Amino acid sequence: MAGIAGLVTALKPLLSLERGDISLSDLLQKHYQELSAEEMSRILRKLEKQSNEDYGVASNINDTKAREGVQFAYALSLSKCVGCRRCAHACLAENNQSRESEDDIEMSYIRVLELDKGSINVEESDQYYDGEVPKKDKYYMPVQCHQCQDSPCTKACPVEATWMEPDGVVVVDYNWCIGCRYCMAACPYDARRFNWKKPSLPPESVNPNQNYLSNRIRPQGVVEKCTFCLHRTREGKYPACLEVCPTGARVFGNLLDPDSEINYILKNKRVYILKEDAGTTPKFYYFFD
Amino acid sequence: MSHIRQYFQFLVKIWCLSWEGSWRFYLWMGFLSLISLIGVHAWAEQLVEGLQTTGMTNQVSWGAYIANFTFLVGVAAAAVMLVIPAYVYKIESMHEVVLFGELMAIAVITMCLLFVTVDLGRPDRFLHLMPPFGRMNWPISMLSWDVIVLNGYLILNLHICGYLLYMKYLGRTPSKKFYIPFVFVAIFWAISIHTVTAFLYVGLAGRPFWNHPIVAPRFLASAFAAGPALLILTFQIIRRVTGFWIGNEPLQLLRRITTIALLISLFLLGCELFVEFYSGTYHSVSAKYLWFGLHGHDRLVPWIWTALGLNVFALCVLISPGANRLWLLDAACIALIVGIWIEKGMGLIVPGFIPTPLGQIVEYQPSWNETFICLGIWAFGILMYSWMLHVAIPIMNGELKAGPNEAIPENP
Known part of the structure; x- marks a missing residue:
């Protein structure tokens, strides 16, 4: 008897799990790739309702599919980047990550490194630099998901909750991820973030234009990452980080289009691949002007 | 039908025996239960608040749970250091104690599975790991291999211990074909659980500290030192x-x-x-x-x-x-x-x-909450092992056996 009473007392915190935090239909939801169109639309409406209740913002959640004949790739000019971190902030404004304050960019998908001129050694880099940029003797390297062709994160995932879409973007089904964080250990670019708690973001910071596989507000306990803003790029827009860049250091485009700017850069510029020795074949390139 | 009844009687006797003991036994088990419950409470807290209750961060995304898990997989694997002398070299004195090692493997593997479970952000989605309902990324993900080998090792040891103890209880000679093949499979399996656990880390090219061929051999060597040391004390x-x-x-x-x-x-x-x-x-x-x-x-x-x-x-x-x-x-x-x-x-x-x-x-x-969960799992593992010894030793000593009217003749 004492044992049962003890167990009940021990489990008491579970009572504060709000109703609907974990529902039976959530537990029985199928993997993204197995959902029919009707099931998906029912789930999207439910997610919209839930996010309205939780965050007080009416959002519009879609499931935009990849276009045919598209392989997205990104290039960034190390000669032009000045380290202003506007991309990291724009990422946060676009993708509904959790934050403690307005300038808390820990959950941003972009980390901007400050490096000493004279070498490209990220292990000696500084992410906490402040003051006026660019500094003399320094240069800057924003790092985000490299959407690797041979992605170690998707290999690591024990439940196929993360995979590469037909347009080359590595995505996460936030409703399938079990939160083991093995993909985070596997990533050579520190590109993944974990929701250590239910995301906190004020209503005025919520971006209501959302997608199931990208920027919808994530549940607690799952991994998230950069999706090249697929909710924008699949509709022909540029990623938020590119739009905000004041120096034009960022180039985004379709690898399969021979006339695209990204192909011009890959063919004509001096291109550097970060951690090429890890063998992951990124689709994110650095170049020099 | 009578076999089922007989087995059921066996379980009932074990259940009754579980509650028989001196005040020292009750004090010990009560103490372990208390620590386990503190752990359960801390886990309930973590389930509600999320893993922010731990000391882990985006930068250090695995901590004490996975560290304890890794150590314990080694302890579980080290049971073979009793099994090999007993079954391969047929050393009589080891044969008498080999069961204690196998029972320890059961308790320790259970602890390993608990440590992995508390590390999950969404333990409610554990079904996603199970083939008919979920989509296990096998054979690509090393973590899917680990889930398979750990559960397999647990089942192997449950079968071997359960079968031998039940036969002893019935007073019958165990039939070799029902356990010897499993014992030899378990020897290789034990090596595999620790190798696969090492490969979890070794396979990650982005982490040079782990991406080292020597990690698996080091794992086995340190496990075969720490495991037997624990058995000496036990x-x-x-x-x-x-x-x-x-x-x-x-x-x-x-x-x-x-x-x-x-x-x-x-x-x-x-x-x-x-x-x-x-x-x-x-x-x-x-x-x-x-x-x-x-x-x-x-x-x-x-x-x-x-x-x-x-x-x-x-x-x-x-x-x-x-x-x-x-x-x-x-x-x-x-x-x-x-x-x-x-x-x-x-x-x-x-x-x-x-x-x-x-x-x-x-x-x-x-964090403290994380530490309490770890202590709770350790206490639960020790509780489980104490209980298994409490019921297994009377069977091995012959104190708990089937009554003459219950036992079914060996060749009916």
Whole structure:
């Protein structure tokens, strides 16, 4: 008897799990790739309702599919980047990550490194630099998901909750991820973030234009990452980080289009691949002007 | 039908026996239950609040749970250090005690599974790992391999122990074909659980500290030192507390195994340190952080040097005639277990994340809630092992057996 009473007392915190935090239909939801169109639309409406209740913002959640004949790739000019971190902030404004304050960019998908001129050694880099940029003797390297062709994160995932879409973007089904964080250990670019708690973001910071596989507000306990803003790029827009860049250091485009700017850069510029020795074949390139 | 009834009677007797014991037994089990419940409470807290209740961060995304898990997989695998002498070399004195090792493997694997479960952000979605409902990424993900081999090892040991104890209870000679093949499969399986667990880390090219072929051999060597050391201590507790007498021969054999395994483990450690520090490439930053600290961050330095000191102390005792004295042998075993626990837990998992692949240094310290969950799982594992011994020893001693009217003749 004492044992049962003890167990009940021990489990008491579970009572504060709000109703609907974990529902039976959530537990029985199928993997993204197995959902029919009707099931998906029912789930999207439910997610919209839930996010309205939780965050007080009416959002519009879609499931935009990849276009045919598209392989997205990104290039960034190390000669032009000045380290202003506007991309990291724009990422946060676009993708509904959790934050403690307005300038808390820990959950941003972009980390901007400050490096000493004279070498490209990220292990000696500084992410906490402040003051006026660019500094003399320094240069800057924003790092985000490299959407690797041979992605170690998707290999690591024990439940196929993360995979590469037909347009080359590595995505996460936030409703399938079990939160083991093995993909985070596997990533050579520190590109993944974990929701250590239910995301906190004020209503005025919520971006209501959302997608199931990208920027919808994530549940607690799952991994998230950069999706090249697929909710924008699949509709022909540029990623938020590119739009905000004041120096034009960022180039985004379709690898399969021979006339695209990204192909011009890959063919004509001096291109550097970060951690090429890890063998992951990124689709994110650095170049020099 | 009567077989089922008979088995049911067996379970009922075990259930009744579980509640029979001296006040000391009740005090012990009550104490362990209390610590386990504190752990359950902390886990409930974590389920509601999320893993923010731990000391983990985006930078150090695995901590005490996975560290304990890694250490314990080794302890579970080390049961083969009893099984091999008993079944391959047919050493009689080991045959009498081999079951204690296998029972320990059951308790320890259960702890491993619990440590993985509490590490999950969404344990409610565990069905996603199970083939008919979920989508297990097998054979690509090493974690899917680990889930398979750990559960397989648990089932193998449950079958072997359950079958042998039930036959003993019935007073029948166990039929070799029902357990010997499983025993030999379990030998290879034990090696595989620890190898696969090592491959979890070794397979990650983005983490040079782990991406090292020597990690798996080091895992096995340190496991085969720490596991038998734990058994040496356990056997002495069993013979002191219960009515089951264990002679000194198994202890001495285990001591030899521990000594050799520890020698190999330290040699492999030396090989690793040579590669890390002689060539001194940028890939050795994590090792630098672990052993000497990096840019003023040195939280793990005292731990790893303590671990090395404990292991060297244990080795000095074990190879000297001093270890013939039991108290000195015990001291060496305790030092060794603690040393390996630090080296393989915190000393292997945490530096893999420091610095991050982008050079960021964020140190890790487990939170109180996280620590309570760890203690709770340890207490639960010890509780489970104590209970298994409490019911298994009377069966092995012949005190608990089927009554004459219950037993079905061997060849009806």
